[in-house]
Amino acid sequence: MPKQSEPISIRILDRDFQINCSEEERENLLDAARFLDLRLRDARDHGPNLSLEKLAIMTALNISDSLLKTQQELKQRSENVDDRLNNLTDRLSRHLDAGAVER
DSSP states (O other): OOOOEEEEEEEETTEEEEEEEEHHHHHHHHHHHHHHHHHHHHHHHHOTTSOHHHHHHHHHHHHHHHHHHHHHHHHHHHHHHHHHHHHHHHHHHHHHHHHHHHO
16 A cells, blocks of 8 residues: 655755655655755855856765765675675684584
């Protein structure tokens, strides 16, 4: 059964927007709106003469860049953890095999 959507009001750069979302998505949407508002305000403070469109594009690019860097970092960490687990598994197997031979 589809989740029921209800309108929620969010405010970004002093503009109100109505967006439909489910109750389960509400807090995440509000958090995302607050985050976006802060990032847009920061961009506007650094470029007060930029159009709203340019502010939005610059902010979207900065957020996308951060997301991609974080994804790459997580992938690298995951690969490092996998390598370490494989190494430990091999060492444990060798140790257990050596103990079985000694019996």
